[in-house]
Structure formats: structure tokens, C-alpha cells
Amino acid sequence: MQLIHLTPVSGNVKTGPIPVTTSSNHTCPDSCPFKAGGCYAKGGPLAIHWSKVSAGERGDTLDTLAGKIRALPLGQLWRHNQAGDLAGANNEICNKSLQSLVNANKGRRGFTYTHKPLEGNGNLEAGNRASVRWANANGFIVNLSANNLAHADKLANLDCGPVVCVVPQDTANVFYTPQGRKGIVCPAQQRTDITCAKCGLCQKANRTVIIGFTAHGASARKVDQIVKN
Numbered sequence: 001m002q003l004i005h006l007t008p009v010s011g012n013v014k015t016g017p018i019p020v021t022t023s024s025n026h027t028c029p030d031s032c033p034f035k036a037g038g039c040y041a042k043g044g045p046l047a048i049h050w051s052k053v054s055a056g057e058r059g060d061t062l063d064t065l066a067g068k069i070r071a072l073p074l075g076q077l078w079r080h081n082q083a084g085d086l087a088g089a090n091n092e093i094c095n096k097s098l099q100s101l102v103n104a105n106k107g108r109r110g111f112t113y114t115h116k117p118l119e120g121n122g123n124l125e126a127g128n129r130a131s132v133r134w135a136n137a138n139g140f141i142v143n144l145s146a147n148n149l150a151h152a153d154k155l156a157n158l159d160c161g162p163v164v165c166v167v168p169q170d171t172a173n174v175f176y177t178p179q180g181r182k183g184i185v186c187p188a189q190q191r192t193d194i195t196c197a198k199c200g201l202c203q204k205a206n207r208t209v210i211i212g213f214t215a216h217g218a219s220a221r222k223v224d225q226i227v228k229n
Helices: 044-054 062-070 095-104 123-137 149-158 220-228
Strands: 004-007 020-023 077-079 109-114 141-146 163-167 174-176 182-185 210-214
Touching: 004 044, 004 062, 020 044, 020 077, 062 095, 095 123, 123 141, 141 149, 149 163, 163 182
Parallel strands: 077 109, 109 141, 141 163, 163 210, 182 210
Antiparallel strands: 004 020, 174 182
């Protein structure tokens, strides 16, 4: 079962004191290159929490979570999935589940990221793109997660949502993709006085700048190897 846990006030220094959710690891697609190793959520206190959610020891069904999201104050910024991905079997986004979340988010400022496959001409990829494009058009911001700068260009060319990208630790705070798109390293990684709660850039559907996340945590070196290869 794909349970989702809501933390009403995050203690994460990067997100700041906003609501965050954690989804079962069963939501993670095989298309994510960090699934087999390198995922930051597989280390530290978050890994313990994520394991309990994935084992069904804590968390809610999507219907219960939707009720909790509707109870958030209007205008509330919140992050979906500090670990995990959008609900759905392996690489496929469950459109019904996403619609439920989008509807619950009305009047709030939810945002998330997805590694579900979006490129390609297959029905799965086309369906994923349609779901993500619809969510972004209706106020629940789904960022497309790229594996490197070249991949960021490919995702941006799909024109169905804003793009974020994993970048090496030595990346400059301002960088450019091979096709010339401007990117910036996550402000919360640049400065200790900035958090998601203060920034909110990942919740901007129409932004053109790509946000880069430098590898961090116990697997940072492994992530650097994946990104640079």
C-alpha cells in the first residue's frame, strides 16, 4: 500500500517550518537513476522515517491525506514528498490520485518533484506528461527532475512544467545548460538564512530558470559520479 505521511511542521533546516509529506518508497520509479543508490533520503533520520512509512507503520491513505491538505490555511506553502514520488505503479503516474491531491490543494501552494518518465512516444510517457501539465496548470506545482544538465534541456523542451536538476558539488551558483538555459543552485543550499519557507521558487510554475540541487548527504560522492557520467 502506498501510504503518505504528513509532517505539519518540518524540522528540516532546508525546508523550514512548513508542512511536508513523505510517500512510501513503492512510489519511486525504476526510471530514477538514484533508486539503486545515491538517494539522499536513504541516509540519516529521514531514512528511518521513510522506512516506517514504506512498511505501513505510519502514514495515511490518499483520501485521508487530502482531507488534511484541505485543512491547511489558504495560501499555505507545503512540500509534497521530501521522499518518494507521485502515487502510481512504478513508472506510471496515477492520474486519479494526482487529481485528488490537486483538488485538495486549491487555494494552497503545494509543490513537488517527479522522476517518473516523461520523454518518449509511448502511452505511459504521454499520460504522465498530460497529468503533470494539468497539475501545473491547476496550481499544484510538479517540478520535472533531471539527472544532469543535458537531461534538463530535454525535460524543459517538453513544456509541461518547471525543471530542477541534480548538479555536481562544484557547480557555480549560476550555471547554464548545453542549450543555454540559465540555472541557479538552490538558494537554500547557497545561504544558511534561506529556506523553502522563505524562497518558494520551486512553487513557481512559470519560472524559466532551472534550479540545481548539489549532491548532499552520505551518498554525495556516488551522486556526483552518476551526474557526471
